[in-house]
Amino acid sequence: MPEPTTVADLALEVRSKNAGPFWVTMEVFLRDTTGYAVVADPSFLNETVVARLYGVDADTVRMYRIAALNVVKISFPRPVPQGSPRDRDIHAGQHHVPLALLRLPGCRDRTFYPI
Amino acid sequence: MTTPPDAVRVLAPTGMLGAGFPPETLTRGLALGADVIAVDSGSTDSGPYYLGSGTAKTAAAAVTRDLRLLLRAAATAGIPLIVGSCGTSGTDAGVDWVAGITREILAAEGLDLRVATIYSEQQAAALKEHLDRVHPLPPAGDLDAATLESCAHIVAMMGHEPIAEALAAGADVVLAGRATDTALAAAYPLMAGLPAGPAWHAAKIVECGGQCTTDPRAGGVLATIDASGFTIEPLDPVVACTPTSVAAHMLYETVDPFSMREPGGTIDVSGATYRALDDRRVRVEGSRFDPAGQYTVKLEGARITGFETMSFTAIRDPHILGQITTWAALLRRMIGEWVAGTLGLGPGDYALDIRLYGYDAVLGAIDPATGPPREVGVMLLVNAADQATATAIAKVANPLMLHLPTPDMTYLPSLAFATSPAETERGAAYEFVLNHVVDVDSPTALFRINVPEARDA
Numbered sequence: 001m002p003e004p005t006t007v008a009d010l011a012l013e014v015r016s017k018n019a020g021p022f023w024v025t026m027e028v029f030l031r032d033t034t035g036y037a038v039v040a041d042p043s044f045l046n047e048t049v050v051a052r053l054y055g056v057d058a059d060t061v062r063m064y065r066i067a068a069l070n071v072v073k074i075s076f077p078r079p080v081p082q083g084s085p086r087d088r089d090i091h092a093g094q095h096h097v098p099l100a101l102l103r104l105p106g107c108r109d110r111t112f113y114p115i
Numbered sequence: 116m117t118t119p120p121d122a123v124r125v126l127a128p129t130g131m132l133g134a135g136f137p138p139e140t141l142t143r144g145l146a147l148g149a150d151v152i153a154v155d156s157g158s159t160d161s162g163p164y165y166l167g168s169g170t171a172k173t174a175a176a177a178v179t180r181d182l183r184l185l186l187r188a189a190a191t192a193g194i195p196l197i198v199g200s201c202g203t204s205g206t207d208a209g210v211d212w213v214a215g216i217t218r219e220i221l222a223a224e225g226l227d228l229r230v231a232t233i234y235s236e237q238q239a240a241a242l243k244e245h246l247d248r249v250h251p252l253p254p255a256g257d258l259d260a261a262t263l264e265s266c267a268h269i270v271a272m273m274g275h276e277p278i279a280e281a282l283a284a285g286a287d288v289v290l291a292g293r294a295t296d297t298a299l300a301a302a303y304p305l306m307a308g309l310p311a312g313p314a315w316h317a318a319k320i321v322e323c324g325g326q327c328t329t330d331p332r333a334g335g336v337l338a339t340i341d342a343s344g345f346t347i348e349p350l351d352p353v354v355a356c357t358p359t360s361v362a363a364h365m366l367y368e369t370v371d372p373f374s375m376r377e378p379g380g381t382i383d384v385s386g387a388t389y390r391a392l393d394d395r396r397v398r399v400e401g402s403r404f405d406p407a408g409q410y411t412v413k414l415e416g417a418r419i420t421g422f423e424t425m426s427f428t429a430i431r432d433p434h435i436l437g438q439i440t441t442w443a444a445l446l447r448r449m450i451g452e453w454v455a456g457t458l459g460l461g462p463g464d465y466a467l468d469i470r471l472y473g474y475d476a477v478l479g480a481i482d483p484a485t486g487p488p489r490e491v492g493v494m495l496l497v498n499a500a501d502q503a504t505a506t507a508i509a510k511v512a513n514p515l516m517l518h519l520p521t522p523d524m525t526y527l528p529s530l531a532f533a534t535s536p537a538e539t540e541r542g543a544a545y546e547f548v549l550n551h552v553v554d555v556d557s558p559t560a561l562f563r564i565n566v567p568e569a570r571d572a
Contacts, residue, residue: 019370021159021547022254027366055481060254064372069362075370077254083162084546085420085466085498090162094477101483 005107007045008100010035016096021082024092025075026099036070044105050074053098074099119308122341124150125300125317128350129335130324132156132181132198132213133173140334140350141184145192147337147348151303152185155296155322156213157200159415159547160368166204167267167417167545171212173203178213183220186288190226195282197289197299204415205270205293207236213290228288231281234563235270235292237414239263248554250411255550262548266416269549273412274378275302276558282306284566292562293415295377296322304340315382316402317345319375320364327364330354344400346392356397358389378413378558380406409554412561416549421466421498423541424505428516429531430491438521439474439491446493446519450512457511458504465499465508492533502540509538 004010007028016026030036039045051058056076064073080087089095126149129136133156144152157165161172171178182198189196202209210232217230242249243260251257263269270293279302281289291299300318305311317338320327324335333351347356365372365384373385383403390398435442447469454460470476472492475485495512499505516537518527555561 017368018160019368020550021163022252022550023370025366025368025370029363053481053483062370066366066372069359069366071363071366073366073372081547082159083164085423085496085544086468087162088470088477088479091160097478098481098483 005104006100007039007102007104010038010104011100014096014100016092016094016099018078018082018092019075022078023075024078024095025073026096027074028072028099030070030072033070036067036072038104039072040065040067045072045102049102050076050099053102054095055079119342122339123304123307123309124148125303125321125338125340126152126350127300127321127324127335127338128152128154128185129181130155130322130326130331131158131173133177135177135181136324136334137351138184141188143352144335144337144350145188149192149194149337151195151197152189153197153199153299153303153321154181154185155200155299156198157203157205157209157293159204161203163417163545163547166206166270166415166547167419168543169202169204169206169208169268171202171209175212175216179216179220182213182216183224186217186220186226186228187224189287190228195287195289195303197278197291197302199278199291199294199296199299201290201292204268205235205272205291206268207234207292210234210290210292217288217290229286229567229569230288230290231284231286231564231566233273233277233281233289233291233565235273235294235561237269237271237561239266239269242269242414242553245553249414249551250554252413252550252552258549258551263416265418266548267418267545269414269416271412271414271553271561272378273562274298274558275305277562277564278302279306280559281564281566284564285569286566297375297377297382300338309340310342311380311404311406312382312402313340313343313345313399315377315404316384316387316399317347319382320347320361320399323364323367325349325351325354326367327361328354328356329360344398344402346396346398348396352395355395358391358397361397361399362389379410380404410556410558411552412555413552414549415547417545418548420544420546421500422502422505423544424497424502424509425539425541426495426497426509426512426516426537427533428493428537429533430493431531432528434524435521435528436488436491439471439488442519442521443469443471443493445522446515449515449519450495450508453511453515454508458507460504460508465497465504467508468494468496468498470494470496493530498544502542506538506540513537
C-alpha cells in the first residue's frame, strides 16, 4: 500500500450524517491504534482545524476521541438546516469529504484534479 | 405485572417500517421468545417536506407488506406490536394513514386485535399561550408566536409513557404519532419494572434494527433486558453482533455518543461495557439513566418557504467548462436582468440557486478538490411565493440555460437540456423551524390516546 497521505488513507471508513435537522456528525473509523494516535492527536486535528475545513465557528465544534473503538467523532451545527432552500446534501452524507481528504502531518497540500 | 419478570425480550424487526426484512428473521425472533415487537415508522432524516405536507415517504405497499407480517406475528404469539412516528413525520394524518392500512390487513387476515392510536400533533394557538415554558435547543434561539403560527404542522415527540398507558389499557397494537425512536422499544421493559439504564440503552441500540450488527441488510435484532443489563443478538443466525458493532451504533446520527436526552432524563453510556458472550451475542452492562428534574417534550415544526420550479441543463463543451464559475456568475446576472425586464420582479421577490453538479454543487466553498470538470449538470432552483411565478422565472431563464456563451465566445452554444419541458414544478417547499422543548407537568399531557373498548368474547 502506498504511503498514507490523507486521513482517509488511515481509515476503514470516514462518514457523515445528520444528527437531527440542525446538526451534522461525522466519524473517522481508524484502521488501528497507530492511525488513531495520528488522527486523535489534538495538535493535528482539533476544533480550529474542523472550523477551517467546514467554515463554521470553532466554539460550536464538539469532538469525541474514543480510543476503545479507534474512532474520532466530530459534531457541529449545520450551517444550513436540513432541507432548507440552500441545502444541497439533505442527509449530510457527503460532508465527510473535506475531513477525509485532510492532509496528514508532513504531507504537503496539492491541487487535486478528480478526473 | 405485579412482580417484575426476570427479563423482557424486545424484537426490532427493521429500522424502518416499509424498509422490509426477511420473514424468517421475524419467525426466529418469536421462537427466541420475543415479548414485544417495536418498530419505528418515521424520521426527520429525509427532510422537512414530509412534516410540512403531512405525507409519508414510504410507499403504502411497502408499509402494508411489513405490517401484514408484523400483525400476524403479534397475533400468533399474543404479544404487543408498537409502531412509532407513523407516516414518516408522526402527524395526525400519518397515524390515520397507518391505522387505515392496519384495519384493512386485520379485516383481510381475519385478525382480532385492539388497535390504539396516539396523536401527537400540536396547535400553534395552544402552544403560544405557554411560550414561557418553551426553551431552545442549540443552535436555536428563543421561540416567538409568529414562528409557531407559520408552521404547516407541529408535532411533539412522546416518551414511553403514552405508549405504556395504551398498553396498560389493553391495546394489542399501538400506532403512535411522533415518538422518540427509543421510547418504542423502552416502553414495554419499563412497564415491566426493569431498570431504566439497560432499558433505554437497549432501545437506542435496536432503534435502527440490524444497524448494530455486522450486516445491517440482514434483518433485525432481539434485545433481552434484565435487572443488570441487556443482551443483544441478530435475528439472522449467520449475522453477528460484536462488541464493536454494538458500541459503534451509539455513534450513529448522534451529536454526543455517550449522552442522549430523552423527555424524562438522560441516557448515560459512558460507563457501559460491551462483552462478547459468544461469536454473535453481546452483553452490555453499566448503562445509566439519570432522571431529569423537569420533564420536557421536544417539538418539531415545518413551514412553507415558497413554491419551487427546477430546470436542469448540462455542459460538455471544454471551452465553457474551463470558465465554469465565470459562466455561472454571468447566468445568475442575466437571469436577474431578464426577470426584472419581463416580469418586473426584483431580487427580493424570489430566490435562485444555481448548482453546478460535477463541479462544486455538493460542498460549495468548502470543497477541497475542485478542478476543471469533464461535464457539468446545471440545476436552476427557483423559489417564489407561488408556483406560477416560480415557473415563469424558470421559463424566462430557459433561453439562457440553452444558449448562454462565455464572455469570450463569438457564437451562441446550445447546451444539453435533460428533459422536455426543461422545467419541473416541485410544488410547496418547506423548512424545519422548531428546535425547542416544552416543559410539561405530565408525560401524557400533549398526547391524545385512543384505546377502543374490548369486544365481548
